[in-house]
Amino acid sequence: MLLPLARRRSPSQTPVNHDAIRRRFESFLKTQGLKMTAQRERIFERAFETHDHFSAETLYDWMREEGGPNVSRATVYRTLNLLEDGGFIGSFDTGRGEVVYEHLLGHPHHDHLICVECGRIVEFREERIEALQEDVAERNGFELTSHTLRLMGVCGDCRAATAGGGASETKASARS
Amino acid sequence: MLLPLARRRSPSQTPVNHDAIRRRFESFLKTQGLKMTAQRERIFERAFETHDHFSAETLYDWMREEGGPNVSRATVYRTLNLLEDGGFIGSFDTGRGEVVYEHLLGHPHHDHLICVECGRIVEFREERIEALQEDVAERNGFELTSHTLRLMGVCGDCRAATAGGGASETKASARS
């Protein structure tokens, strides 16, 4: 099981200090009395390598496609929950049913625009909305712990494809 | 809980013209080549009677508890989807997993504050957030079709209960 050595760390796209994050994961495991295993390492690394959002099933596919220590579906689910509990990744569902994850460290809070045609996810951050949310919560006596803002719509590409006469290529799952 | 006969139509809380909505449902069925059945009627009525949010399973329970034509679980799910497709009800998930419905007609758009302690759902509407969402979408080339904004936090009651020394009564499911 040769793990591809220099996969992480491509100098151009290291979002935050990769080693720092990794050390954080190791100490998290330690404090929880958990062990570092080849599987956990693979899953952790893969999750932090991607800037995309991914589902448990997708990550499982990656685990099988890409070489490395065998990782079972159960372990993928278990580790994803572990990472979420540890605050390393966050999850939200895109519309109906599908839950996707994204890594959080070195990734300031943001919300999502989701294309209902092609499923593309765009992240955005709008301070004024954030502030207004606090406002609303306060006015209603709530102390905010988190929030989810999902904007669903049709992205520029899909609008062009539809309008221009071109067929829609990407898997269109317009449901609801 | 003997079902109160004149439940709907209590003059004080009829949100919109009930008959108008109902006619709309009937014509919706007609245009779709669908039939009005006792089951669909019961489900439709029940959904519009409630101001609360409910899950498919909850509605199914209601169907069994309250008297009336028998309604199977399958029909509940089928009809809920039908009503959603027709734009009569909307659905969103409260946090993780649980999908709840709410009727839409005569119920202007709003978003939700959800108490992570007791599950209480408070509706709110904040025009400025709405406007900013349009803004964000436009800036990113999206044409908005819908959105979901869920604010999670601890409601005043629960904060009081926790702080004041009282134990938390309501089922606390603080997960994530």
Added chain:
DNA sequence: CTTTCTGCAAACGCTTTGCACATTC
């Protein structure tokens, strides 16, 4: 060596579906 993991496959909870019978139009 003790404790925690992993893989497997079975269990789960919620939702959907296939089919024969019942109902509406």
Added chain:
DNA sequence: GAATGTGCAAAGCGTTTGCAGAAAG
């Protein structure tokens, strides 16, 4: 009567879990 709807139970789907063998500390 022809077409659609319903109930039932079985099938699906994504996720979790129990258990025995495998690793980590």
